[in-house]
Amino acid sequence: MRIGIIGLGTIATAVVKGIAEDGHDIAVSRRSEKNAGHLAGRFGNVTVADNQEIVDRSEIVFLGLTEDVAPNVLAALRFREGQQVISLMAGLDLARVADMTAPATMAARMIPFPSIATGGSQILAHGDSSLIHALFGARNSIFEIATEEELGTYLCAQAVLSPAIRMVKDAADWLAHKGADPEMAETFLRELVGSSLLAGPCDPLLDALDTPGGYNQRLRQHMTGSGMSDRLRDGFDQLLA
16 A cells, blocks of 8 residues: 555654555655654655655555644645545544545544554554554454544543553562662563453452452552542543543
């Protein structure tokens, strides 16, 4: 496929890495000079171009712009009928982006995560996700979201990732402060949490870790008793608002 990427931040760069070895002809934005140069130097099928040139040569255009600059950038571009547009932008709904990119077809919104660069990423998809499945489905997990409202709640809930990572880092730092090797401490905790969550649903895992008087039960009770769960739900509600 002939694919264009307009806007080349961290996520869009990871998207390119995730499909660059699949034989596509990929053009990326010149204005993101550092990321563009890195991708073009690493992959022979990735070229750097101006935004209008990207639109002119591409069958599929990914939009990785920030929502504050997207209206001005897209207003200056001429899309055409028959093109498919996939938005990576979390803050702009399908209808608004469709207006900005007409007469191209606004196919879907796609919310990936940095691990899409190597595969194994979760992808939130809203709209016609057939292209997303074709490009990314073999190596990633795609979650179909029915409405813009539901996608909004998922975007809020996924923000649990950062505090969860912070908790693991804080635990690793505590171990290191007690004399453990810092690298081994973090690796142990990352693998422990990651493999445990991937093993199955949360409720059975919590039951298995609920040994009366055990370390896991005692720490969880301490933290929930300190308001952790209530603060988390309050944070989600504030994000949604």
